[in-house]
Amino acid sequence: MAKTTTVLAGATGDLGGRIANLLLDRDTRLRILVRKGSRRDKIDDFQKRGAEVVEVDFNDVSALTEACAGVACVISALAGLREVIIDAQTSLLEAAVKAEVPRFIPSDFSIDFTKCPAGQNRNLDLRREFHHKLDQAPLAATSILNGGFTHLLTGEAPMILYRFHRVIYWENADQLLDFTTIDNTAEFTAAAALDPSTPRFLRIAGDQISAKGLVDVASDVTGHKFKLLRAGSLRRLALLTKVFRRLFPQEAALYPPWQGMQYFHNMFSGCAKLEPLDNDRYPEIRWTTVKQFLARNVPR
16 A cells, blocks of 8 residues: 655754654654754754655745645644644645645644633634634544643642642542643654544543542552642632733733633633543554653652
């Protein structure tokens, strides 16, 4: 069977780089789109592994169309705000349509924003806006929703307060939250890119765990007794988010503090819960639980 070619935008990022390497592991023909001035070390590594690297201007639909010619699927792992999620991805989508590419995987990789009200989360509202364009395009789109990235529990989304042996939560300590490692997300995306039968949405979670569950996990992996710390109600969280955004707008930042608070609200409200899950679609994937991840990444 003849090999098909896959186009990947965003390969110089963390998730995109892992997707690229996994596709190359599968001996796939891979064409990587990069902006001029992108990191040479990463580009050189991909080229050494057999990837074709094309420098493009994401405002130039004609050049993008040429880069998308003859491919079976376009994957976007681009990360950013409006100029990326709306503007650059729209150009990439238009190019894919003009090049008659049959499939497109957008840069969603998030909690399930399709079930949450608009206006609650800036970054997810951008994805929702792009979906209006995507759903009108004459190609097959597949969005991969993976919940929160597991590594956020040790950094940007500090639910686990290691120093104080507490797990912070809002409103409901029993609410299940979805977490998936970047590696598992990349594995699933690479498999989906080579699967011509994917549906409009695929939902995955390496683990589903509550704040109460995190207490047990943190206690087990550290050997210290953790307890719950209730930060307040969801109503209070929404109010604090608005206050933080006014005081510290940082609108040009991808993840300012108030943006993380918006994600917490979506997750603890339950509106972003992923169900049903498609974890079994590619049985070769071995899912990493929160406990397994934290056991390897406990702050020292």
